[in-house]
Amino acid sequence: SVTDIAEGIVEAVKAGAYILSMSLGSSSDSSVLRDASNWAYQQGAIQVVAAGNSGDGNPSTDNVNYPARYPWVIAVAAVDSNGNTPSWSSDGPEVDVAAPGVNILSTYPNKQYAYLSGTSMATPHVTGVVAVIEAIRYAAGKSWLGFDAIYKVLTSTAYDLGSPGFDVYTGYGLVDAYSAVRYALSLP
Ligand SMILES: [Ca+2]
Ligand SMILES: [Ca+2]
Numbered sequence: 001s002v003t004d005i006a007e008g009i010v011e012a013v014k015a016g017a018y019i020l021s022m023s024l025g026s027s028s029d030s031s032v033l034r035d036a037s038n039w040a041y042q043q044g045a046i047q048v049v050a051a052g053n054s055g056d057g058n059p060s061t062d063n064v065n066y067p068a069r070y071p072w073v074i075a076v077a078a079v080d081s082n083g084n085t086p087s088w089s090s091d092g093p094e095v096d097v098a099a100p101g102v103n104i105l106s107t108y109p110n111k112q113y114a115y116l117s118g119t120s121m122a123t124p125h126v127t128g129v130v131a132v133i134e135a136i137r138y139a140a141g142k143s144w145l146g147f148d149a150i151y152k153v154l155t156s157t158a159y160d161l162g163s164p165g166f167d168v169y170t171g172y173g174l175v176d177a178y179s180a181v182r183y184a185l186s187l188p
Helices: 002-014 031-042 119-139 147-157 177-186
Strands: 019-022 046-050 074-079 097-100 104-108 112-116
Touching: 002 019, 002 031, 019 119, 031 046, 046 119, 046 147, 074 119, 074 147, 097 119, 104 119, 119 147, 119 177, 147 177
Parallel strands: 019 046, 046 074, 074 097
Antiparallel strands: 104 112
């Protein structure tokens, strides 16, 4: 339930998890989810969230789920191996970046692997990049980059896809781990 998710966010941050990967969402907002997510942001947590699999191909309708819609999280759309947006990837002005989300080799119940598709598969690619950024900065003796700086790093180094510049399908573009790490290491 949404209260379970809210509680999970709060307990994770209380336990010291400051990078949250959330392959989940709902089309309806909830005050308890909003409060928990905003609280996590205020604690310095970086929340990376699947935009959703409710795309309709219409750029004028917003299909981004909650909590991906919140401005204090990073909302991730899916692209295929050609950089194209699958029809189901949720589109909207809150999409921040895109990542591979079609036919992604994934862990699966009962000690299995399976090729899965969804913004749920795209999201951990971005979460991993955030973790690498913070880890390499830590190894270099640099401070934790908070949400605002991470947001700038990811969006300004993303590889532009689709229509030039920001678009509602891929946000600022395909997340680029190497460029993002290089840029993050150049920051104080
Ligand atoms: Ca739409
Ligand atoms: Ca674009």
